[in-house]
Amino acid sequence: MKPEPELVLTGCFSGCNWPLFSTRLLEAQLQTQTRQHRDELEALHTQIELLKDDIEKKQELLNYTSSLSPEAKVEYSVQQEITRLTNDNLDLKELVEKLEKNERKLKKQLRIYMKKVQELAAAQAAAQSGSSKGELTRQVTLQRKEKDFEGMLEYMKEDEALLIKTLITDIRPSSVAATVPCLPAYILFMCIRHADYVNDDQKVESLLTSTINAIKKVLKRNNDDFEMMSFWLANSSRLLHCLKQYSGEEAFMTQNTPKQNEHCLKNFDLAEYRQVLSDLSIQIYQQLIKVAEGIIQPMIVSAMLESESIPSLAGVKPMGYRNRSSSMDTDADGPTTYTLQGLIRQLSQFNSIMRDQGLDPEIVGQVFRQLFHCINAVTLNNLLLRKDVCSWSAGMQLRYNTSQLEEWLRANNLFQSKASATLEPIIQAAQLLQVKKKTSQDAEAICSLCTALTVQQIVKILNLYTPLNEFEERVTVSFIRNIQSNLQERNDPPQLLMDTKHTFPVLFPYAPSALNLETMHIPASLGLDFLIRV
Template sequence: MPKSQADQCGPFLRLLEAQLQDQRREHEKEVEALKNQVDAMNEELEKQQQAFLQTLQLSPEAQVEFGLQQEITRLTNENLDLKELLEKLEKNEKKLKKQLKIYMKKVQDFEASQGTVPAERRQHKLGNMQVAVQRKEKDFQGMLEYYKEDEPLLIRNLITDLKPQAVSATVPCLPAYILYMCIRHADYINDDQKVHSLLTSTINGIKKVLKKHNDDFQMTSFWLANTCRLLHCLKQYSGDAGFMTQNTPKQNEHCLKNFDLTEYRQVLSHLSIQIYQQLIKIAEGILQPMIVSAVLENESIQGLSGVKPMGYRNRSSSTADDDSSYSLDSVIRQLNTFHSIMCDQGLDPEIVQQVFRQLFYMINAVALNNLLLRKDVCSWSTGMQLRFNISQLEEWLHGKNLQQSGAAQTLEPLIQAAQLLQLKKKTSEDAEAICSLCTSLTTQQIVKILNLYTPVNEFEERVTVAFIRDIQMHLQERNDPPQLLLDFKHMFPVLFPFNPSSITMDSIHLPAALNLEFLNKV
């Protein structure tokens, strides 16, 4: 080695020698500590043997008490030892970090001193060192690499243990984008086993979360949004021209290169349907107990409370003092909560619309079924109250831009029932008007409401049998189904239209709160 180069390497070699000496001293300390630990254990064993001999001389009750005291003492001492060990480890960690900074600084100074090396030799060294150079952030290609043994940790941190609040301030559906970036890297390195394992673990992890939180609307909505977004990503970046019409050139670079994941898309589609059905079930379970009280019984128009059907003046319906009563405002607040959660979590607008169409159908069915079974609410005043309440629900839909969802149309039978309670019911012309208006009610339902209708005062006549027969004659050509009540558990088929994202994978940021440091950006 030339003398000048040896002089330059001298400080570095001395540094390594000092480091080895430090390691040797640390090793000697560890050996000494182990010896001390063995001595302490032998001493503790002798104490336990003596204590055991003492307990043999005690009564059974005293033996139990003595044993408990010994165990408490042992656990207390063990806890103190662990705290002391933790403090030592923390101090050692700080010390090692300081040493690392010092060594890194010296290595950088040594490398800087190589500036006088001829250009061709420096170029040769750089060529050999390129494997250690980290990729700059600007070169991030939107892929995430992980070791196969870290897959369970990925699923746990990103799915099974994840709380929606942890990613509330990030890009909506962030877990779905992260999963796609991991899938894309496995595709990039042409590892079909890794792709299969990750997708299978993802699907099983989501199912596990849904089973655990089968009554949690927020969690279910969160995973419906993420499952749909992952499905959209697998379509948008599949390489299929039909799904790439809205892609930017940059997004087209992020397409899968080696694998066709059509079968997994089908599985994710089925999973999305299951999650949607669970979401509806949870929402209906929350809303259903509120409907009759809020829509049929609660007084939202002041002054109608005194206008009750004859014979029901003393009937006690739900009042504001009743713990089980709900106002229409309570229902609307709950609808607002559902809407905010789904929108904040990035659920597709088309799916949000279908959720509210289903919920409004249930509101209509439950309210109408109760109306058809209760004489005390079949009156003119209830008709007025009901129509006002329905208008409030329609106004809410308009305020949330849900006019095109079809939710308002599901209320039509209830609207017509409210109008039927308010219409005149005497002449043949009245019968014709009722038949032309009540097209969403079956003949059975119309006749039932007329039979139950009760005048609000002595000046109003009951509906005559002749009038009801006139109605039946007008409606005999309809061939309506014989059922009286609506199936409030009926569920409309759900559709998941393709909804591509404008976000590019290289713009996704991984928050520290997700604890995904083991993922490497590629």
């Protein structure tokens, strides 16, 4: 028979002190309720404190705004609303980023699952095929026959942004220093070739537009980096040359090999993009000159007029200037001086960077022609404004320095770049400081010698000329007037100083490459494994 419930309860607590158990149970319940009430009270206190702070802030805001004019109140309210909307916008942006991250994660999982489904379906199909062909006992692999590489690179349209990012936005010159010079330009052209080969005009237009815009952004971000400027000047001009060399126009095909002629573009005329690339190259060149001049300008006066590169002339200064400090002596810790060798080292560094990056020799020559003009103009202008460097010894020193610069041009195969011709004014100024200045025959010799100097500059240097000692005579007024009368027929410009900002027109002569595109190797370190060799 089933026992009664009351009897079972009685049996369970037969050995217990029932009053004591009930008391402990009530105490536990009271403690739990007490903790709950305490937590609720603490939450209420916290809420009250927050409300108090809010009330205080609103009271302060009310007191502040009550003292403002109506216009100021409106402006302050607008500012408060802008702040609130900005905070809300940041919160929403953070939420969107979280959702996008979750979306990418889900898409990745979906791709994985789809791949697994495809693999499973393929495995089932293979199993069915194997069961239907029981006579095939050995597994075989179907291999694709390797075709000859035709110097074209294919990429999916959705990979264009990655191509631009890898090859332009994120690339550093050092990462391709050991490869073929101008490798990014060649890779971009091989991608353009394939888009032309498949007759995809949208792909060609998109790639060229994205390339030009990306180069502009990189240069804007690195507008004071000479190495980066030189790198993209070399690649932009090389891409321009490739578009000409493989355009199919007979004028640009005369130096091509038969294989290179086979690689010419088939479907599109990119002459308009060539003009855009030419304009971009000119902009980069101008910025390169600006950066280089900014680097060497602080060095010119000290290196050309103040440094004592001839030991025998050390300490030989004109009367009244024996204890004169250098014009660079502006630092309490010592003068900041530059030597001629320091200036030449900087020029050598520019030359090495441009040549290592594959910049055309003609463009390199134009760069140094512009830089030597800057050296000449800054040196001559300072000579025309400083009496302490208008002496026989200063003329000797200046002539020696210019000869060192000419020798550097010869050693670096740059003497034919017309850079040496820009030094002619300071060379003649140095000679003017050294020749005799007494007789009418001396005046005639000076007139025939100083063809690169204006009459105003010649007269100014003669007026500033300072004897080395009391035994040397000053230039007489009659001698200077004799010079002026002999040169009165000259039609010189009125300004005394040279224009340091004058720029020579830049030309980018066509320079085809002897490199065959089918021999091009792309290093794995560039991360361009999504490109397909065609």
